[in-house]
Amino acid sequence: MSDGRTTVRFSAVDRAFELGIKPYSDIELLSMTHREDEKRTGTYVTISAFQQGIGTGICGPQTKDEFKYPVKNDYELRFIISCCSENAD
Secondary structure: OEOOOEEEEEEEOOOOOEEEEEOOOHHHHHOOOOHHHOOOOOOEEEEEOOOOOOOOOOOOOOOOHHHOOOOOOOOOOOEEEEEEEOOOO
């Protein structure tokens, strides 16, 4: 992720992860119903070890049990966040 002056890197240590970056929080996103409602309030990073899918599943079949991760288990996700300047004068 970079703004042209500074770059921030998220590097997996043991296994891959999903990284999402958006210009508004999840709570702010809930109130947006159209693209023109979008208000950029910062940079928000979401890191996930895995996901079940996209959407609510209301219009299709649910995920089969053998493809789900049990919520009672503990999961560990390790990553390194590093930062560097693009133009160090």
